[in-house]
Amino acid sequence: MPRFLAAQPQTELITLPWEMPLEDWPEKHLVALPRGISRHVVRFVKVGGGVYAAKEVLEHLAIHEYRLLRDLIRLDVPSVEPLGVVTARVDPDGEPLDPVLITKHLQFSLPYRSLFSRGVRQDTVNRLVDAMVVLLARLHLTGFLWGDVSLSNTLFRRDAGSFAAYLVDAETGELHDQLTDGQREHDLMIARTNLFGEFCDLEAGGLLDEALDPLTLVETIENRYRELWSELTGVEEFDGSEMHRIESRVRRLNALGFDIAELDITTDFAGSTIRIQPKVVDAGHHSRRLIRLTGLDTEENQARRLLNDLDTFRARTDQQGADESIVAHQWLTQVFEPVVNAVPNELRSKREPAEIFHEVLEHRWFLSEQAGTEIDIKEAAERYMNTVLKQLPDEAVAMSLDSMGQLANPYDPSQGFLDDTVEKPYDPWEDADEIAEEEEVSTPAAAYLDIDSLRRRASANTD
Amino acid sequence: MATVSFSDATRVYPGADHPSVDRLNLDIADGEFMVLVGPSGCGKSTSLRMLAGLEEVNQGSIHIGDRDVTDLPPKDRDIAMVFQNYALYPHMTVGDNMGFALKMANVPKAERQQRVMEAAKLLGLEDFLNRKPKALSGGQRQRVAMGRAIVRQPQVFLMDEPLSNLDAKLRVSTRTQIAALQTRLGVTTVYVTHDQVEAMTMGDRVAVMKDGVLMQVDSPLHLYDTPKNLFVAGFIGSPAMNLIEGTVVDGGIQVGDYTVPVPREWLAKAAGETKLTLGIRPENFSIAESGAGIGLDVAVVEELGADAFLYGTLAGLPENERLNAQQVVARISSRRPPSRGATVRLTADAEHFHVFSTKTGDRLS
Numbered sequence: 001m002p003r004f005l006a007a008q009p010q011t012e013l014i015t016l017p018w019e020m021p022l023e024d025w026p027e028k029h030l031v032a033l034p035r036g037i038s039r040h041v042v043r044f045v046k047v048g049g050g051v052y053a054a055k056e057v058l059e060h061l062a063i064h065e066y067r068l069l070r071d072l073i074r075l076d077v078p079s080v081e082p083l084g085v086v087t088a089r090v091d092p093d094g095e096p097l098d099p100v101l102i103t104k105h106l107q108f109s110l111p112y113r114s115l116f117s118r119g120v121r122q123d124t125v126n127r128l129v130d131a132m133v134v135l136l137a138r139l140h141l142t143g144f145l146w147g148d149v150s151l152s153n154t155l156f157r158r159d160a161g162s163f164a165a166y167l168v169d170a171e172t173g174e175l176h177d178q179l180t181d182g183q184r185e186h187d188l189m190i191a192r193t194n195l196f197g198e199f200c201d202l203e204a205g206g207l208l209d210e211a212l213d214p215l216t217l218v219e220t221i222e223n224r225y226r227e228l229w230s231e232l233t234g235v236e237e238f239d240g241s242e243m244h245r246i247e248s249r250v251r252r253l254n255a256l257g258f259d260i261a262e263l264d265i266t267t268d269f270a271g272s273t274i275r276i277q278p279k280v281v282d283a284g285h286h287s288r289r290l291i292r293l294t295g296l297d298t299e300e301n302q303a304r305r306l307l308n309d310l311d312t313f314r315a316r317t318d319q320q321g322a323d324e325s326i327v328a329h330q331w332l333t334q335v336f337e338p339v340v341n342a343v344p345n346e347l348r349s350k351r352e353p354a355e356i357f358h359e360v361l362e363h364r365w366f367l368s369e370q371a372g373t374e375i376d377i378k379e380a381a382e383r384y385m386n387t388v389l390k391q392l393p394d395e396a397v398a399m400s401l402d403s404m405g406q407l408a409n410p411y412d413p414s415q416g417f418l419d420d421t422v423e424k425p426y427d428p429w430e431d432a433d434e435i436a437e438e439e440e441v442s443t444p445a446a447a448y449l450d451i452d453s454l455r456r457r458a459s460a461n462t463d
Numbered sequence: 464m465a466t467v468s469f470s471d472a473t474r475v476y477p478g479a480d481h482p483s484v485d486r487l488n489l490d491i492a493d494g495e496f497m498v499l500v501g502p503s504g505c506g507k508s509t510s511l512r513m514l515a516g517l518e519e520v521n522q523g524s525i526h527i528g529d530r531d532v533t534d535l536p537p538k539d540r541d542i543a544m545v546f547q548n549y550a551l552y553p554h555m556t557v558g559d560n561m562g563f564a565l566k567m568a569n570v571p572k573a574e575r576q577q578r579v580m581e582a583a584k585l586l587g588l589e590d591f592l593n594r595k596p597k598a599l600s601g602g603q604r605q606r607v608a609m610g611r612a613i614v615r616q617p618q619v620f621l622m623d624e625p626l627s628n629l630d631a632k633l634r635v636s637t638r639t640q641i642a643a644l645q646t647r648l649g650v651t652t653v654y655v656t657h658d659q660v661e662a663m664t665m666g667d668r669v670a671v672m673k674d675g676v677l678m679q680v681d682s683p684l685h686l687y688d689t690p691k692n693l694f695v696a697g698f699i700g701s702p703a704m705n706l707i708e709g710t711v712v713d714g715g716i717q718v719g720d721y722t723v724p725v726p727r728e729w730l731a732k733a734a735g736e737t738k739l740t741l742g743i744r745p746e747n748f749s750i751a752e753s754g755a756g757i758g759l760d761v762a763v764v765e766e767l768g769a770d771a772f773l774y775g776t777l778a779g780l781p782e783n784e785r786l787n788a789q790q791v792v793a794r795i796s797s798r799r800p801p802s803r804g805a806t807v808r809l810t811a812d813a814e815h816f817h818v819f820s821t822k823t824g825d826r827l828s
């Protein structure tokens with residue numbers, strides 16, 4: 001009987017064929033979604049109305065990751081939400097099966113492989129890289145050592161023309177109070193290696209634009225990370241006459257989407273030299289403000305965009321002196337909601353509401369320029385939905401893309417394309433393994449320390 | 464290749480009242496396979512991470528060869544964490560999967576190919592080099608991951624519980640392969656595990672740690688035969704050494720109604736202690752034909768081939784106390800094993816006695 005460890009039990013999951021290895025699950029339960037490569041068996045399963053990711057993994061790892069992902073959610077780090085761990089699985093012959101960790105599929109998320117396969121533009125790559133860097137810096141700020149930084153372990157969501165990155169795999173992760181420089185360097189070193197490998201893999205599969213160079217890409221990531229980190233945490237020293245630099249540091253961080261919760265300011269005895277260093281920095285400067293004013297929960301850049309529109313609305317309606325939250329409520333009911341509610345049902349799985357609103361704003365700007373006069377938001381929304389949104393692919397649950405070549409197994413990109421032969425070359429080691437295995441079966445005391453064989457080995461070495 | 468030495472290396476986590484690693488002094492020879500072992504929280508992983516540069520060294524220093532690496536960033540230490548990344552890239556050949564990091568480090572193509580070829584020969588993967596990795600078995604994937612570290616030709620390999628995410632079958636074969644490879648490569652290796660059987664079968668020397676302190680570092684056999692203190696005695700060996708407390712009397716240590724004849728000079732070292740701990744490994748016991756020996760009430764008999772394991776409690780305990788009493792294990796020849804419920808007398812040769820001060824835990828014999 002399988003056991004479910006979960007915070008909010010999803011009864012529909014109980015009916016899945018837990019007595020089967022994940023690899024053998026019938027297709028009726030599976031969804032072929034593009035995703036990264038993995039060293040474990042991972043499948044997307046569809047139950048009831050939801051899509052979930054299931055990963056078969058050893059028990060201590062499954063539970064470790066489940067708890068860690070819950071901690072990350074609690075700490076408000078963008079990561080996938082864990083639903084539970086299924087343990088005590090046995091097949092019909094009574095043989096034990098590895099536990100399965102279940103996470104919620106992140107709606108409107110895009111794995112890097114689907115983003116790169118569309119003849120990706122340099123500009124898009126830069127935005128992806130930026131999103132990855134912000135995620136890594138946020139994780140490091142919270143004391144999370146990832147240990148396996150890679151594109152495969154990251155999901156991207158659209159964020160007002162940019163991207164927001166989410167962590168999907170925390171198996172190797174560790175949560176500390178604070179990371180040492182060595183730990184961050186270590187993560188960065190792994191990031192370099194893994195990302196380089198992934199870019200080379202895309203290149204080898206013909207999925208990377210020829211103009212893009214793996215080495216340049218990883219170097220960009222490293223440099224951007226260092227720039228961001230020093231902006232977030234670096235010490236700044238200046239003369240007492242330049243007090244405005246405190247304010248400008250705060251503004252720069254806000255512009256990057258971060259709030260300073262604690263700033264350490266020290267002066268020398270005479271007060272002539274000021275030294276500042278942000279001690280606690282929180283991501284989500286704009287999204288927090290937006291949620292406070294309107295209750296809308298969006299990505300950071302979407303929030304920035306919506307807040308800009310809110311400010312415009314305020315100026316246009318001549319309410320600069322009015323209470324901000326009252327104006328926000330007006331904007332929500334008179335501007336945002338009419339646009340979002342006008343999206344026909346069948347188009348709602350194309351983009352998230354906030355992203356649609358952002359694109360409508362973009363479209364209005366484009367239309368207004370064409371017309372030489374300002375176009376009303378309602379008209380812009382209508383025209384956007386009819387001409388643009390209709391043509392876009394569904395992204396609520398992104399489907400497999402044909403341009404990626406035919407996968408050997410549509411449910412498992414880790415197995416590569418359907419191409420070369422499967423007949424196996426000779427492997428001397430596996431032969432030896434088989435012999436060794438037979439020997440082992442004959443010694444039931446294998447779990448004990450075999451001190452006699454150690455003694456034999458030691459005396460053989462000294463002879 | 465290089466030596467590694469920890470000199471008074473100490474790591475104290477901010478806010479902690481005890482160091483996680485307390486003045487560690489450990490010299491690892493060039494080409495040696497050193498295993499750090501101990502229960503969780505003993506400081507073994509922290510020590511490895513100090514060497515890797517992930518943890519700060521608050522006091523003391525660490526050298527790799529002649530270089531003081533105490534304050535160097537991880538990438539400048541010329542070390543490789545094995546099995547750190549083992550995602551295999553499906554569109555790249557096995558050879559490229561092994562060698563891509565060299566490309567990143569701008570190693571010329573000819574040299575890259577040569578290093579990959581050498582590693583592949585060593586790993587029995589020559590015939591796979593131009594293949595895609597999708598058809599590889601679990602064990603072959605492990606070897607590609609090893610190959611990634613090997614082609615980098617680092618001074619030191621570091622492995623932190625590398626077998627912990629493998630299933631039982633793969634664990635045993637990978638264990639053997641790592642040990643064999645290390646011998647052939649001769650690269651200094653520091654390996655961390657919580658599993659003493661793994662430590663004993665793999666290491667040239669094993670460093671046993673507890674609560675941040677190095678308890679003993681020695682060859683597996685020395686650790687087994689002359690544990691320096693009670694902790695090492697109880698930790699190394701499976702099933703564990705029997706550690707039986709007795710009273711010092713004239714002529715030995717009294718356990719139950721029997722006086723174990725412990726040599727006088729060992730007892731003399733116990734200056735004034737009335738209670739000592741006697742350690743005897745299960746396989747050193749034999750059943751006393753004479754009827755004089757440590758009494759054991761046998762609760763379970765487990766026959767394994769030519770041997771039988773007897774599990775029980777010291778003789779003479781009332782039934783209701785046996786359940787919570789210390790268990791004594793003896794491994795004897797299974798020709799005529801006693802039946803469960805019987806009481807037997809056990810003896811051992813004095814050369815197999817391990818005598819410890821109960822108070823300090825130090826070895827006296």
